[in-house]
Amino acid sequence: MATVRFQNLRKSYGDTHVLTGIDLVMEEGEYVVLVGPSGCGKSTMLRCIAGLEDISSGDLFIGDRRVNDVAPKDRNVAMVFQSYALYPHMTVRENMAFALKVAKRSAEEIRVAVDEAARMLDLGHLLDRRPSQLSGGQRQRVAMGRAIVRRPDVFLFDEPLSNLDASLRTHMRVELMTLHKQLGTTMVHVTHDQVEALTLADRLVVLNKGVIQQVGSPRELFDRPINTFVATFIGSPSMNLLPATGHGATSTVDGVEGTLDVPSDGAFTLGIRPTDFTVGEGPLEADLIVVESLGSEAMLHMDLGEHRIVARVDEPQSFQSGDKVRLRPNKVHRFSAATGERLP
């Protein structure tokens, strides 16, 4: 178990800067999820920890050791790849034992370690099969098993669930949490799926264009997104962002009638989560375009002036497209119109 510490870490390929000045500490035993759109540099960060990418400048520590120039195999980290990267020519048992075999552990030690990992992941009956004979979920578990067997200081997960279907993904999320509880090891998980990020993370790191946007617990990020990027990226459906103008104690949405009790001055960006509306009464009136039914609840897609907004309701039956719907925001976020930063 170990902490992972980034100090002003930069990574660039020629003139392309992938990571710019990363400062971050991952605590011992913490489950950290790196999240962001594709190309934001989250996978590169993970691969820097693994040692698969060179660091251009800055420092990286695992525990107290500076690992910039330490070979991957000497960092004692284990990684689960998006494609699982199981060795196709080896059985499940051989796959899981491989790292220990390379390290020249005794046969007995290897057997014990593999059996224990297999038991934890319920892989016992699959040990003699080859990866090609396994289902997607089983492969995923073997990949986990291969990581566990090594008892690493840090687990690295590179989009481990993205190749699974929806129900399996939910199931594996639970397994990952259980595993974290059992092992208590530092785990770093990369995903672009914010639901996965919110459910799993002790702490979330939101990245965009190689820059850390915000670090915090899922609750913090959801409740107090630091800028419009985090605001729209976290939460599903995304937060509605509307250009608005403040008039001291009240504000109005540009081009829309109705006054809101939001104290502000001048132009700003108004953010309202779809869950934060009271529907049926309020100062705003929108045209209902589509009702997206999700069973017990529904998403109303509406035009507010020329802005498309989404609101969640619990009784979908009472709405029909074409209706005029009145709305009241219960909770709002304010962002600078110029920089997108959160306004206090």
Next chain:
Amino acid sequence: MSREPSKVIVFGTHAFLTVFTAATIYPVLWVLKLALTPSRAFSMDPVPVPGLALRDGALHLAPVSLDNFRNVIFTYDAAGSWLFGWQLMNSVFVALATAALGLTLSATAAYAMSRWGFPGKERGMAAFLVTQMFPGVVMLIPLYLILDELHLLDSLMGLVLVYSTTSVPFSVWTLKGYFDTIPQALEEAAVLDGCSRLQTFWWVIFPLARPALAVTGLFSFMTAWNEFILAATLMGDPKSFTLPVVLQRYVTDYGTDWGSFAAGSVLVSLPVVALFFALQRHFVEGLTAGSVKG
């Protein structure tokens, strides 16, 4: 298309295949027939089936014998050494060693070219392939001189070196193409599992590249097994000749001893044909990866 097309098309296609395949194996059948016909000279009738002859529009039985094979196999030199045995051993040794050495040389180079961005990689790969355009005519004598300097004349090792080197460009090309199709994540996994480059190569890449290795190994083997010009020039002793050199003895200035030549040809071809059939399921996969990826 899972549906079967009309009966006419199915029948027509099979008929075409039958005719075409017959035409394809026709010359090969002739080699067999000549080998089994107890005569040095022959006139070809249209039927290349051993033991049959077409004369005056009717099929007749023709004599069949293994004499030619006996002639070729039981050749001894003045000292009573069993030449054919020696030559067979030489051929087997040279071909196997060429396959092994050729694979080692080309697999390591191909792997480096497939994976790592060292300066000069592109130019190196191009240079390897450019050697395929060298006309061999002018190279024989300089090669002789170089091997003489290296004290590798008259040595089977010298032949092995030359053959495995000639097979390198095509092998590198094929193998690099195949290595390119092996996901990089597997090597990264191996690196994290503690493998050095050599261990990764040996334990992960090598087993996965089996189809391509089988194909390139076979081609290296064939290079060595079939070659006779270099072998005749570089080796000085019938006991160190390879089988194809011996075949040339049946083609002289006066004429060709077709019976012995054909029997020898059958003996020389059999192992290669057998290997071809044994490995052919790998061909499609092993060869194409190379050409698809370039």
Next chain:
Amino acid sequence: MSAARVSLLRALLVLAALLPLPWRQAIAAQVDEIVLWHAYQGREEAGLEAAARTWTEQSGVRVKLVAIPFGAFASKVETAIPRGNGPDLFIAAHDSIGKWSAMGVVEPTPQLSADGLRPELMEAVRWGDQRWGLPLAYKSLVLLYDPTVIQTPPTTTDALIAEAHKYTGGGRYGLAYQASETYYHAPWAHAFGATPFDAEGRLVPLDSDAHVKAYAFTARIARDEGIVPQQPTYESVQRLYNEGNAVFVIAGPWFVSDVDRPIAAAPLPWVSDAGAPARPFLTVDVAYVAGQAQHPDEASAFTTWLAGPEGARIRQEQGGQAVSSALVPTDDPLLKTLEVQSKTALLMPMNPGLQGLWESEAKALRRVMRGAATPSQAAHEAALYWEVVSRPSPPAVSPWPYVVVMVAVLLGALGWLLAPLRDPDFRAKLRRHAWDYVWIGPATVAMVLLVLTPFVVGAGVAFFAHDQGEFTFIGLRHFTDILFARDWPLSSPLSFFYTLGVTLLWTVTNLIVHVGLGIALALILREPWIRMRAGWRAALILPWAVPNYITALIWRSMFHVQDGAINALITLVSGAKDPVQIDWFGSFVTSFGANLITNGWLGFPFMMVVTLGALQSIPRDLEEAAEVDGASWAFRFRHVVWPLLKPALLPAVILGSVWTFNAFNIIYLVSAGEPDGTTEILISEAYRWAFTRGNRYGYAAAYALIIFGVLLAYSRAANRLVGRKVL
């Protein structure tokens, strides 16, 4: 240094010392053994072995007999002996003495006793003012006949023709011999006076009256009279005789051991038209003491004994040789006939550089026999041809300007290569990748040493003219000669541009056949409704699996005009009454076609396999979607399969075209350039300049460099065309 390290070092040294083991043994060979190279086979080889055994018993010196394949013999003695890797002595025909004495392949042997050897045969080893080895045996053509049919052999050609007519018809021929070969034409030609040299030792012009008359005579006896089969090969003459379908045969003594019926010999008849006896060439087998022999004294002793009465008797009795010793009489009728024939026979000249003369005459003879030229036209062309191939080497030029340019270019290239090293980033990158170079190192070193260096050295010869072992620097002269077609008009088959045209046609047509058949078969073989798909595939890759020099020779014999399977098949299928006799190698189109069929047959399996693989990577649902849209088969291929197939096939096609461009084996073994060198491609033409037209190595090397240049330009163009790096 630790003890373990030292012992490892020692082990490596020992290993290195062991590697070239056979070579070390050669150095350490005991003085009681000498090495003899020969190309004898069958009975002659047995005779030589018996003689060597007797010698060993008498002298205690063992003789190691090394049989070298005939085809490799000359190039082997010429490369090995000057480098000190040769035998102590070797046996070969006398007519290369001129060349070999200049190259140091053979040693002068004034000391060897010629006692008891026929003096006229001693002429065969005299060259310059020296003697080189001793004559062992001699050979020439004689008239052979079937004694069960003929009691008294005819003594004039008129009588021979008349006699032969009686036995000709119904698949039977009065006379069988290889009429289109100059060696077999020579007896008639010499009778007319068309000898290589006249009485004063001057070359007889190739368009002399005598030559014209001789061609006309051969055309009459071997073609117009209809008593000789068409284009007979040695094997077909042999077969005809064994079947009782040939009464007279003109051949050498070796023919006798290849027949299994009674056969008798007589001297060749008096040539009625010329009023002179037929004079075949006389070739003499000579035992030479090799240059740089390890044991020249033992070799000399054995040579003298082998030529002398004791050795001669064994060779005569057990080897069936017509020996040079006058002290060993024989009562064998064949040997007696040879002895008689040798009195009129003409000793094969030993002058180097006559190879081109034989080639000129051979071309003329074949044209006359084919009816493609009148005797006087053909003789005229032969003279022109000889003028070019015998042209003296270009004058030497000063190498210094070239050296300066070379050095400048090399320095420039080096500077260009090393320039990036000034950049520290580049140096850092190099350091980071240092290990990568270790991985490509072994292959690179091997390629540089065993492929690049031989090519550079070999190609460097292009700037030199070679004449009997002497190289003179002549600069770019060969290149200008070739590229400006100095010697031949552009349309002549000998001009570079004609050959280039044929080569391009050859490459393109082959690719069409390979790719066309390959794709067609692959498309068929991937259909799931084909029965036994694996079986078909296995049968269809057979041409690839059998060594191509074997199948090329088989194809050549299948195309033979009279004995070939192809003509027999055409006869059968067409139902013609008379056998179809297409002379495949008699015209450019059919000859080129024969080459193309052979190489097409050899090459389609590779393309088929590559296409099968490429097809696997094309998802079938694309095609199915097109089919649902109602697209026809042709449309689907054109718009769905082909666009996806093309990028996968291109690299293989480009590599395949380079191989085809240099497909020496096929041209050399199948058409051999016939007719008249029109089907030669660049690589086979280069080979001819190097090995059959007087060892013009420099000219050949210039050809090779130009070939390389053409291919390089082609591959660059192909890369640009394809839009990515393929080759």
